Structure formats: C-alpha cells, structure tokens
Amino acid sequence: RGETGLTVVQGAALINSSGIEYDWRRVARPLPQQLLAQGLIQPGPLALGIAARADGAVLDVQGEPAERLFAMGPPLRGMWWESTAVTDVASQAKALAVRLVELQTQD
Known part of the structure; x- marks a missing residue:
C-alpha cells in the first residue's frame, strides 16, 4: 500500500470476495432466470446487474423501457x-x- 511499484504474486486460485453476484446471467434464482429467458431484462453495462433508464425503468432485450418493471440499488451497479x-x-x-407518482396520476 502506498507504493507505486509492481508486485507479482503467484497462486493456484483467485477467490472473488467482492460480494454478491452481479452478472444476472449467472444468478441461480428463478426470478432473474425467468426475466432473462422471457427477454424482459438484459444485462447491464459490463454485465453488472441489469440495464435500466435513469428513472429505474428496466430495459428489455430490444432496449425498450418497461412500463411497470423498475429497479434500484445493486441491480443497477453497471449503470x-x-x-x-x-x-x-x-x-x-x-x-x-x-x-x-407520475404513473399513478396518468392512470
């Protein structure tokens, strides 16, 4: 820490301990798998989470925003x-x- 030199460390394995899985294509849970299979969501930038607009509207595989499917927090890490x-x-x-609220007032 604090040094600018290169350090090479050899090892037999690398363990990712950065937390939860952000690539939803690799998440072994029914909801993300089903949303992906139906084309209702697409991977986010760099395969981190899912793609969405700034207001949280999830983007489908064609890049169209969902009218009633939104995300916030860790699923938007790529964004x-x-x-x-x-x-x-x-x-x-x-x-x-x-x-x-905007959607509610439109209905």
Missing part, C-alpha cells in the same frame, strides 16, 4: 457503478418514487 451506499440508493429511490 451507476456504486449502488449500495445509503446515499446512492436514496437518490435512486427518490427518482423512482417521482416516476411512480
């Missing part, structure tokens, strides 16, 4: 890069709340 801190998620929640 926002950091999407787990309270301040990050709070701003996403506010944008989503505004969008949901």
Whole structure:
C-alpha cells in the first residue's frame, strides 16, 4: 500500500470476495432466470446487474423501457457503478418514487 511499484504474486486460485453476484446471467434464482429467458431484462453495462433508464425503468432485450418493471440499488451497479451506499440508493429511490407518482396520476 502506498507504493507505486509492481508486485507479482503467484497462486493456484483467485477467490472473488467482492460480494454478491452481479452478472444476472449467472444468478441461480428463478426470478432473474425467468426475466432473462422471457427477454424482459438484459444485462447491464459490463454485465453488472441489469440495464435500466435513469428513472429505474428496466430495459428489455430490444432496449425498450418497461412500463411497470423498475429497479434500484445493486441491480443497477453497471449503470451507476456504486449502488449500495445509503446515499446512492436514496437518490435512486427518490427518482423512482417521482416516476411512480407520475404513473399513478396518468392512470
């Protein structure tokens, strides 16, 4: 730490301990698998989470925004890069709340 030199370490394995799986194509859960299979979602940038608009509207495989399917927080990591801190998620929640109110008043 604090050094600018290159350090090479040889090992037999690399363990990813960065937390949850962000590539939804590799998540072994029924909901993400079904959403992907039906083309209702697509992987996000760099295969981190899923693709969505800034207001959280999820993008399908054609890149069209869903009318009633939204995301916020870790599923949008590829879009926002950091999407787990309270301040990050709070701003996403506010944008989503505004969008949901807009939808409610349209109905």
